[in-house]
Amino acid sequence: MSTLPDIARVQTIKILGVTISYRLSVNQHVTNVIASCAQTFHALRVLRAHGLKKDALEAVFKAVVIAKLTYASPAWWGFTTAHDRQ
Numbered sequence: 001m002s003t004l005p006d007i008a009r010v011q012t013i014k015i016l017g018v019t020i021s022y023r024l025s026v027n028q029h030v031t032n033v034i035a036s037c038a039q040t041f042h043a044l045r046v047l048r049a050h051g052l053k054k055d056a057l058e059a060v061f062k063a064v065v066i067a068k069l070t071y072a073s074p075a076w077w078g079f080t081t082a083h084d085r086q
Contacts, residue, residue: 010022012028016072017071017072018072018075018076019032020076020079024079025079025081026076026079026080026084027080027081027084029076030080030084033068033069036068037065037068037069040061040064040065040068041065044057044060044061047060
């Protein structure tokens with residue numbers, strides 16, 4: 001089987017926002033989502049420090065963090081390991 005010169009072989013690919021490895025693992029995706037949520041928590045702390053009310057903070061949390069955690073989760077959840085799910 002010959003390789004195509006213009007197509008690079010990669011270890012991971014991001015398809016519709018979900019990172020999948022060549023081994024069909026979503027470990028990198030889980031890591032990326034956790035890192036992104038941590039950044040959002042920092043932003044929420046800053047917003048709280050600047051006086052954003054609790055109801056508004058909860059709305060932002062639901063709109064951003066919950067959406068990140070659940071986006072396409074039915075598609076990638078079956079590829080997670082027990083460690084990923086923790």
